Amino acid sequence: MKLYRAYADTGDTYIMAIDSKGDKDKIKTENNEFEIEYLGKGTRENEYLFKVNGKVHRAFIDNGYILLDNASVFRLERLTELPSKEGESIEEMIKGKEGEVISPLQGRIVTIRVNEGDAVNKGQPLLSVEAMKSETIISAPIAGIVEKIIVKPGQGVKKGDTLLIIK
Numbered sequence: 001m002k003l004y005r006a007y008a009d010t011g012d013t014y015i016m017a018i019d020s021k022g023d024k025d026k027i028k029t030e031n032n033e034f035e036i037e038y039l040g041k042g043t044r045e046n047e048y049l050f051k052v053n054g055k056v057h058r059a060f061i062d063n064g065y066i067l068l069d070n071a072s073v074f075r076l077e078r079l080t081e082l083p084s085k086e087g088e089s090i091e092e093m094i095k096g097k098e099g100e101v102i103s104p105l106q107g108r109i110v111t112i113r114v115n116e117g118d119a120v121n122k123g124q125p126l127l128s129v130e131a132m133k134s135e136t137i138i139s140a141p142i143a144g145i146v147e148k149i150i151v152k153p154g155q156g157v158k159k160g161d162t163l164l165i166i167k
């Protein structure tokens with residue numbers, strides 16, 4: 001079982017646990033569960049066939065973009081393997097990562113609007129990141145208590161860096 005953080009080109013991040021056995025993968029995200037079986041190449045170049053939860057889908061890959069069933073387009077910018085503990089359940093692994101607030105861009109921390117121990121609501125502004133003279137406000141992905149602030153004002157961050165943790 002491996003745990004990954006996927007970064008989409010839209011700036012969204014997803015946590016997923018993947019258990020692989022042969023040509024079959026079981027993928028669990030915060031909200032969904034998928035059983036995926038690789039069926040082989042399709043009829044076109046760069047086309048692949050998969051069975052997802054019992055239904056056959058076509059995936060066409062072009063310049064880093066994935067076109068599913070000739071309808072939805074998705075681009076995975078980066079995939080990072082996360083550390084996981086032996087014996088920990090999938091739910092525990094995913095739950096432990098969902099409160100991490102990740103930087104959606106490279107820049108510099110301008111202001112931090114919360115302190116460790118503060119209660120925050122989902123969507124509440126937490127901090128600001130400046131990039132190319134433009135300020136982006138980062139909001140809370142979940143409600144909870146700010147457990148740890150990892151960055152400081154003026155600090156440079158890269159896209160995908162963990163900024164703070166909410167529990």
